[in-house]
Amino acid sequence: MAHQRQRDTSSEEELPREPWTVEKDVHLLNNLAAHGGEFQREPWVEKDDAASWTVEKDDVPLVNNIVAHGDPEGSSNSLARSGGHLANVHEGAGMFYQPNFKYIFCDMDGTLLDSSGLVPETNAEAIRVARSRGVQTIIATGKSRPAVIEVLGKVNLAGTGGIVSESSPGVFLQGLLVYGEGGQKLYQQNLDIEVCREALLYSLKHRVALVAFSQDDCYTTLDDHPLVDFFHVMYHEPKQLQPRDYEHDGADTLCGDPDHQGREARAQGQQIPTHQVVEHGVQAQGDVPQALWLGPADPIAKIISDVDHFLSTIDIQKFVFLETPEVISSVLRPHWARRVDGKAQVVQAQGDVLEVVPLGTSKGNGVKILLESLCASPDEVMALGDGENDKEMLQLAGLGVALCNGCEVTKVVADVIGASNDESGVAQAIYKYL
Structure with a gap:
């Protein structure tokens, strides 16, 4: 975008913010209701130039009722019960105003997710x-799509009716994979x-x-490294399982869901009784007991045993090194x-994660492609x-x-600074600016 931005630093002193409340601007509602909707399609609340709310003529009785009683007549979502917060009026609130934006593009780690990774x-x-x-x-993230499906499935935002699935738009792997x-x-x-070859050999050597x-x-190059397992637990990326974790009916190696069928069903808790099983490269069908299932949207990180063969058959979009922040900043980066x-x-x-990606990689480019x-x-x-x-x-x-909680280079280019990921900064921004 070509327009010049000026950073809004005033919000940094105000955090955390409370959503806009009816009580703060009742006179505006009274004015609108008194004129029988003359102001339809005009802003009736303006907050920080970013929030512009409108009301349609047919909604004036509802506005009158809110002013008089603090509650939309017949609504089960009372303003009084929600502390007067307009942001908390859910059902039927869509008629109240025209949103300022049609799309929200949201990062995952450090943004939508809190410090516990949820x-x-x-x-x-x-x-x-x-x-x-x-x-x-x-979603616009550095994560893989299965990782996003897994973590959002925990709050019923994955699959049918959610915001991410294998049939929904999204920007993944730092914009290296874009789905429409x-x-x-x-x-x-x-x-x-x-670059891939050098990195794989470096990982094995060191x-x-x-x-x-x-x-x-x-x-992954290392099947016994604790940080690979931590990567699954904290960042929800595919996990490497050892044979002892899922031996059943003679099956030694489970390949997860290579065709990605059933991943969303598992995320929703449905049983997928038959999985592809691979033993020494030979595929067979086998039933896996529920207690030994892979977790929701949880394929296996496959072991790279032959670097040359691997690179001749697989296209890599990016790789990550896993280490302590100190080692990454002083040595690896x-x-x-x-x-x-x-x-x-x-x-x-x-x-604790250093990513190596192609030149010119950016989520911005991925978002631009998707918007087009x-x-x-x-x-x-x-x-x-x-x-x-x-x-x-x-x-x-x-x-x-x-x-x-973000880094300075990102805060400098932002229009506004929001609350932290541990203060539900995404929710606060949606209620304030949408």
């Missing part, structure tokens, strides 16, 4: 409210093969945990920034993020919201 119910409810008002939330309506793949960019991403699948210079680039969304397929303008977008990988996305959007 979605606070407050954020999930805000997304449902946005959807009830005709606003579509689209119906899950149609719009874009894929792969990492330089020689026993540094590495995970490589190929579309919905993950691969400087080393790999030099090694891939001119061929790839390094980026960090989290302190939707015939939508960046001006129709509110984007939320926290990491250095979110910078271009926030610059592109009509309103870029950086959470206050």
